[in-house]
Amino acid sequence: EVQLLESGGGLMQPGGSLRLSCATSGYSFSSYAMSWVRQAPGKGLEWVSALDSRGATTHYADSVRGRFTISRDISRSTLYLQMTSLRAEDTATYYCTRDEETDSGLVVTRHDYWGQGVLVTVSS
């Protein structure tokens, strides 16, 4: 059974930093791309960042580029999101998702499995 379990959320002050983790199991972590998708309270879904299966190619939404860094540890089957210079508008539930990848290694952001989400609140 594919499982994704996020952790690391909490209450942060504006300008602060936080690292989210997503521990995975039930499939070959090194064979799939991954993404982070967020949802502000009572709002819709917003894709944040994606990473290919090798951890070589990253993609970011304009709203987080330069502040967030996505990475993965294949030995731990874990995805990370390092968040810096946090803003109030980053307040959201953050989901990690499993994505597809083409034979040539291009990320396909078709999110077939989702974690339960972790809440990040940025407030003074």
Place this chain on the structure above:
Amino acid sequence: EIVMTQSPATLSVSLGERATLSCRASQNVDSLLAWYQQKPGQSPRLLIHDASTRATGIPARFSGSGSGTEFTLTISGLQSEDFAVYYCQQYRHWTPTFGQGTRVEIK
């Protein structure tokens, strides 16, 4: 950025009836479109990918159609567990983008 527009915002449907949800893309996304279902307090779940392919374990009453810029999700014979918010998402272009969602409620 591709803008995804869903209609209607809210759809009131009786149990057993058919629900038709629409999604329009501001540019051609070919068939690289997915539909997700989200129930209150839960994570989204993939229903349809590549515009018309049901994801693993999704009942046959869910069907998707369309290509290019116009897409439809049809739920035939609504059951109580189908009342939720539905999102479309294009993954043809970077940045992947979601629609604002359609809430399906009990009439």
